[in-house]
Amino acid sequence: MVRFVISRLLRALVTIVAVVTFAFVVLRMSGDPAQVMLGPDVPQEAVDAFRTSWGLDQPLWIQYLAYIKSIFTGDFGVSMRDKESALQLVLERVPATLQLTIPALLLKLFIGIPAGVYAALHRQSAVDRSVILLAILGFTIPSFVMGLLLVLIFSVTLGVLPSGGQDTWVHGLLPTITMSIGGIGILARFSRSAMIEVMGQPYIRTASAKGVTWSNVVWNHALPNAAVPIITIVGFMVGSLIAGAVIVESIFSWPGIGRLLVVSVSNRDLAVVQCILLMIAATMVLSNLMVDLLYGWLDPRLRRQTVH
Amino acid sequence: MSFDLVEIRDLKVAFDGTQVLHGINLSVDRGEALGLVGESGCGKSVTWLAALGLLPGKAAISGSVRIEGNELCSAPRQALERVRGGRIAMIFQDPSSSLNPVIRIGRQITEALTLHRGIGGETARAEALRLLDMVGIPDARRRFDLFPHEFSGGQCQRLMIAMALAGQPDLLIADEPTTALDATIQAQILDLLNQLRAETGMATVFISHDLGAVSQVCERVCVMYAGRIVEQGSITQLFSRPRHPYTRGLFDAIPRLDGPRTRLVPIPGTVPNPKQLTAGCAFSPRCAHSVASCDFQRPELDVMEDGRRLACFNPVLADEPTPALQTVMEDA
């Protein structure tokens, strides 16, 4: 068990370093922060001075090594724009993002899974067909279209909900709904097919044949088996709690991490962008690890499976 | 008036408008061992899945299934759930996938004990251990909390049997219980089924395509073809003197382990598509015995003078030789 967790953590570390390296290279190649920060009409001396002070005049690989070294000492650098600690800047925005993503996740779970399971148990019924249709609509419409559509309906036409800002919880409604709809669709589809698969298994017939009541067949015999594939999707959703709001936060001018990322990228604020990417990678990797551990808990076959 | 244990009358089943079971009449007496024989798609499993309401919702079922006079076909779900496992238990072909992979085997057995005998906790555990012992699971106490994948196929079938015994049923339906098992394990399970019937007095319905296995367990046998019973009688009657050409064909098609190595005698052609059945006997296109009337008229299942039931206009004679040299158009 310990060996398993350690090996997974090592793999996670490799993933994170890969993400950081990728971000580092791409960001340096895509434009000069000095030019972007200082604007076009600044004298060359000022640009050079900026470069020297941020170490941008060094060869790329030295910059990279210095950066990696500082990460491992817990130093995520300083924002070029605000001269504040990048980590500080990012952490300040985390609560705002979670205010959207956690309710959205709960909506996905508590609407998506029950809808999918219900549809699976009532196959070919009107409810089943509607669930499939809505689910497809849900995850095929991109969130920026969905967001604008909802704004158009609830803010512009009906005037019942605000279209942007973070003043009260009411302001969070539209962004949360926008963010959850795609996930609800995906989860509904996934839970439905997982449940249909499980309900066709011989052990479900066995349970019925030994006189287990219908609701207990579903709750005790089918759902624990269907949970395994569903967990995969949920794990992915948990992993994107931090990063999943980039588009929606921009549409609804919500001051979360997503907004910060967009702004920082356009400013070539390297330290902040890298800090955000690192955090996104870390949550993804962590949630994957959790999913793997959950698999073992849910499915005893994976605990002691014979692997080649 | 006394009833048979289970009485099935005119049971019909259709899937999406295609009829697969065409009016089965069958009764099972207390304590008897009845075999149901036929090739894939003949309806031998569907008969009992339908009787217990275990077919998927799209199946259209009509007819009557009574257990000691009480109708099951129109019974409310709760009544059916009490019968399942309590009066009639069922075990299946693939034991490893018939047990729930995420539930410990001890709990799967005690669940049935709680359902049908209202016992739980330590009492149920003790009783489950007794059942595991009875079906020959070695070291049951230590393995009580293991999961199904930690048992071999043969042991899984023993677990299934223990679970079936938990409700003290009057009838055990064994649906191809040994087909997926190795030869030596198959013999063990057949032996166990015989022994349990002797000990508990529960009736057994043994569904199988293997005439050999059926004759080791059963006293009486029904041969089914294309959703109908075509011949029914005691094992000795049917196995020493099959009268229906299909029953006879099945025997002739089985390779032998003793005697001279001769060419096998297959039944020509294939099982008919249930969507394309004619008005005549379903077997007539493959039948070397068929006469003109077989193609457009269907023989009823009638009682013969020796007590067997037979649905055939031109049955095989008592001592007719195997058509070994007959040239048949083989068209699988």
Next chain:
Amino acid sequence: MVTPLIEAKGLTRVYEMRRGLFGKAIPVRAVDDLSIKVLPGETLGVVGESGSGKSTLGRMLLGIDPAQAGAVTFEGHPMPAFGTAEWRALRARMQLVYQDPLAALDRRLTIATQIREPLDIHNLLTKSQRDGRVQALMAAVGLRPDQADRYPHELSGGQRQRAVIARALASHPSLIVCDEPVSALDVSIQAQVVNMLRDLQDEFQIGMVFISHDLKVVRNVADRVAVMYLGRIVEEALSDVIFASPRHPYTQALVSSVPVPGQPLKGRMILQGEPPNPADRPSGCAFHPRCPLATDICRTSVPALRTIGVGRSAACHLVEGATAPIAA
């Protein structure tokens, strides 16, 4: 003396198995120091339970599964390594037919196209001759000419297996390895396919390795039979001899376990214990934990496969040598 069509000497296949995500890898001997030969036109039956290594043996004979030790010679020449051009060329001469015809066929291609495939791959015959060969093959396996343009899902299980066999025959192989070719078929259809295999073999003089758990079918098809247990041959003899008078206790139990229509279970020898687990091989004779006759020597020493009569051998400490009468 006739050169064997295929001969294997000391074949061993070991793979690693891991228990759980965290466990140590343990070596599993699927096939263990096994020697076997098949003469041209002969059928060797291989029987055994799950875990006996019979399917692995079949794949090793064709060079598909690698051997850690031992060698295979085909028509007197060493088997080329898997995947090489020489090996691929040789595949025209040796074919594999296995249990599930639907998995063996490509569902997007017609039957005729698939039967023709080996001819195209190995560039046999002229293009115009190939059509004629396909027709002849279909007739040989009992498929109607109008079924040439059908797709696999439009045929029954028996017809599909016929198509697979026709494809295997297309390149005039001298060896076919059949792994449970009729196990998925109903009794009446099984007899059709078994008869067909026997006829084809007589007609084309093909050597065959027929792997099956079904003793009755093997007895009907094979000239000679090898019984496998945990990767080794425990008994080998002519088909008629081995089933009439099995000598190894395991063969005796196997033969006894076959249900015969009309015979009750009583008086049969019912073997106790579980089928063998290759990952947990018992000491001495691998069969001893289940053997009703096992003695001390069986627990400690592995019995070698010895000749116990004309053309028959057994690996058992308790079976008498060549001087003993053959009939038990």
